[in-house]
Amino acid sequence: MALPNPQPNAPVVPVAPPAPSDFIRDIVAAHVSEHKYPRVHTRFPPEPNGYLHIGHAKSICLNFGIAREFGGVCNLRMDDTNPTKEDIEYVESIQADVNWLIGAWAEDRLGLKQHGKEPEAKSVEGKADFFMPPVFGTSEAERKHSDVKLEPFYASDYFDQIYEFAVALIKKGKAFVCDMTPDQTDEFRRLGKASPFRDRSVEENLDLFTRMKNGEFPDGTRVLRAKIIVDAPNIWLRDPLIYRIKHAEHHQTGAKWCIYPMYDFAHCLSDYIEGITHSICTLEFEVHRPLYDWILESLELARPLPHQYEFARLSLGYTVMSKRKLMQLVDENLVSGWNDPRMPTISGIRRRGVTAEALRNFAYNIGITKYNGVTDVSVLEHAIREDLNKRAQRRLAVLRPIKVVLTNYPEGQVEELNAINNPENPISGGRKIPFTREIYIERDDFQEVPPPKFFRLKPGGEVRLKYAYIIKCEEVIKDAAGNITELRCTADLDSKSGGATAGRKIKGTIHWVSAAHAVDAEVRLYDRLFTVAEPDAEGDFKRHLNPHSLEVISAKCEPSLKEASADERYQFERLAYFTLDYDAKPGHLVFNRTITLKDAWAKEAQKG
Numbered sequence: 279m280a281l282p283n284p285q286p287n288a289p290v291v292p293v294a295p296p297a298p299s300d301f302i303r304d305i306v307a308a309h310v311s312e313h314k315y316p317r318v319h320t321r322f323p324p325e326p327n328g329y330l331h332i333g334h335a336k337s338i339c340l341n342f343g344i345a346r347e348f349g350g351v352c353n354l355r356m357d358d359t360n361p362t363k364e365d366i367e368y369v370e371s372i373q374a375d376v377n378w379l380i381g382a383w384a385e386d387r388l389g390l391k392q393h394g395k396e397p398e399a400k401s402v403e404g405k406a407d408f409f410m411p412p413v414f415g416t417s418e419a420e421r422k423h424s425d426v427k428l429e430p431f432y433a434s435d436y437f438d439q440i441y442e443f444a445v446a447l448i449k450k451g452k453a454f455v456c457d458m459t460p461d462q463t464d465e466f467r468r469l470g471k472a473s474p475f476r477d478r479s480v481e482e483n484l485d486l487f488t489r490m491k492n493g494e495f496p497d498g499t500r501v502l503r504a505k506i507i508v509d510a511p512n513i514w515l516r517d518p519l520i521y522r523i524k525h526a527e528h529h530q531t532g533a534k535w536c537i538y539p540m541y542d543f544a545h546c547l548s549d550y551i552e553g554i555t556h557s558i559c560t561l562e563f564e565v566h567r568p569l570y571d572w573i574l575e576s577l578e579l580a581r582p583l584p585h586q587y588e589f590a591r592l593s594l595g596y597t598v599m600s601k602r603k604l605m606q607l608v609d610e611n612l613v614s615g616w617n618d619p620r621m622p623t624i625s626g627i628r629r630r631g632v633t634a635e636a637l638r639n640f641a642y643n644i645g646i647t648k649y650n651g652v653t654d655v656s657v658l659e660h661a662i663r664e665d666l667n668k669r670a671q672r673r674l675a676v677l678r679p680i681k682v683v684l685t686n687y688p689e690g691q692v693e694e695l696n697a698i699n700n701p702e703n704p705i706s707g708g709r710k711i712p713f714t715r716e717i718y719i720e721r722d723d724f725q726e727v728p729p730p731k732f733f734r735l736k737p738g739g740e741v742r743l744k745y746a747y748i749i750k751c752e753e754v755i756k757d758a759a760g761n762i763t764e765l766r767c768t769a770d771l772d773s774k775s776g777g778a779t780a781g782r783k784i785k786g787t788i789h790w791v792s793a794a795h796a797v798d799a800e801v802r803l804y805d806r807l808f809t810v811a812e813p814d815a816e817g818d819f820k821r822h823l824n825p826h827s828l829e830v831i832s833a834k835c836e837p838s839l840k841e842a843s844a845d846e847r848y849q850f851e852r853l854a855y856f857t858l859d860y861d862a863k864p865g866h867l868v869f870n871r872t873i874t875l876k877d878a879w880a881k882e883a884q885k886g
């Protein structure tokens with residue numbers, strides 16, 4: 279819950295949502311009470327092959343949340359074992375996104391390492407005491423007391439150790455070099471057949487593996503495979519690949535390696551090296567767990583070993599979540615980039631104006647279960663509205679203006695009227711807005727032939743201008759083509775707050791801005807990126823792209839918005855929540871619509 283904002287422009291102090299309870303936290307709580315580990319240690323292990331999305335936000339909040347709640351630490355670790363798909367751009371964006379989402383909130387629970395340092399080598403024999411790597415937090419105090427530059431952990435930091443672990447497996451007769459082609463290997467594994475190279479001697483395997491490492495063989499000609507069970511019911515145990523040849527430069531290790539460990543081999547060992555206790559991942563890894571355990575147990579590593587737990591990934595309605603599909607949208611220029619405000623990426627969501635607190639609340643509220651399902655996007659939208667309602671500064675802006683001339687209001691007169699900044703937060707105070715004879719109102723707030731129950735402006739009808747007078751429409755001016763160009767109205771000059779007729783009951787209140795004082799702004803009206811709840815259910819997901827997901831208009835804003843700040847959130851009254859976009863420059867305001875005040879999609883759905 280947000281604390282009251284002491285100054286109108288100060289950021290709201292981040293406060294953790296109440297700790298939720300779920301099956302994973304129950305397990306951790308039991309381990310804590312039986313002192314199973316010296317310290318709870320989780321990790322968030324993104325592969326830097328794309329930007330983080332809202333599904334990752336769920337995983338970040340779970341892993342860091344557990345560290346916070348149980349006095350532990352959560353390492354940020356780049357799971358960087360596939361150099362051809364990875365890039366430093368992604369490494370940097372991941373750090374920025376994690377920092378934005380949980381930085382201020384994680385206190386010193388965020389596990390980072392000293393720049394350029396690898397956690398102490400853990401003996402391959404693994405008989406050492408329980409290992410606790412040094413972890414540097416992000417708390418203000420810790421940063422002050424050391425000049426160390428902090429960075430994430432990298433699986434690639436452990437390539438030397440992981441290589442040694444592979445050698446150890448070979449020596450134990452539990453891994454072999456296989457010369458079959460990738461297609462043959464797939465075929466044999468599918469059929470549960472043994473590779474003809476399975477019974478190579480330890481010496482031959484050691485020799486070939488060394489030569490693989492030394493770059494003697496081209497890509498794809500040989501792999502190192504674990505020797506487990508050729509026809510195991512679980513396909514992941516059918517002599518899985520653990521190392522492959524890839525003559526490719528790595529963004530962290532450069533040209534040092536031409537063989538790289540597979541995810542399954544690198545992941546459990548990285549967890550072990552970092553002293554991870556609870557390795558939490560999504561359900562599709564459940565079938566990999568026997569392999570995770572097999573590797574650690576076969577190497578006879580010191581106990582306690584890390585253990586893997588699985589939960590249901592987040593799938594969100596009206597969007598796609600896989601990095602591969604998001605990359606397609608970027609590469610085919612269907613969005614402006616990974617941080618396009620319509621993208622479900624953390625950077626897109628941030629640019630759109632959603633706060634980290636709203637995203638954390640969402641991640642906490644959806645809960646952690648064992649069952650995959652699609653979360654209704656309205657759950658996310660509710661969390662965003664709830665957060666912005668508390669913090670947004672109210673402003674008047676007209677998106678589709680039509681001019682109104684108040685014929686009985688003195689020409690040249692300017693009144694400064696009082697407006698409230700945020701009725702949800704009295705401390706946020708008020709401001710002055712200028713009122714004059716010529717104003718803009720929203721085109722939609724006038725109807726020449728109004729439907730029944732239209733409580734806004736119509737010919738001969740009255741409406742109240744927010745913070746100002748009651749006006750009456752006397753005349754509609756049109757151009758030669760019949761388009762309305764201007765409305766002539768009269769104002770009840772006693773109807774302002776404090777005036778004799780201020781209490782007069784009028785059904786509608788509309789917003790406005792003074793024409794002479796209005797500042798122009800480019801406004802980007804964003805909507806859902808897809809028109810259906812499950813765009814990737816079948817066929818090409820791109821055919822469900824919403825052609826109206828972005829509309830750019832020029833709006834008229836009250837003059838105080840000239841000083842709009844990117845740290846602030848705004849509600850344009852009666853319309854929606856907005857935030858300043860990165861493209862804004864001095865003299866050129868650009869606002870993103872974060873979200874409308876009400877759910878227009880639900881209304882449409884009701885109408886059928």
Ligand code: ATP
Pocket residue numbers: 322323324325326332333334336337357558559560590591592593599600601602
């Ligand atoms: P994608 O499927 O989008 O390509 P990924 O699983 O390949 O994602 P990683 O970078 O490997 O992405 O994910 C890092 C961590 O985030 C993993 O632990 C993974 O289980 C978790 N994660 C990924 N997607 C989701 C999701 N939709 N919901 C919850 N957690 C997720």
Ligand code: MG
Pocket residue numbers: 325
């Ligand atoms: Mg992955």
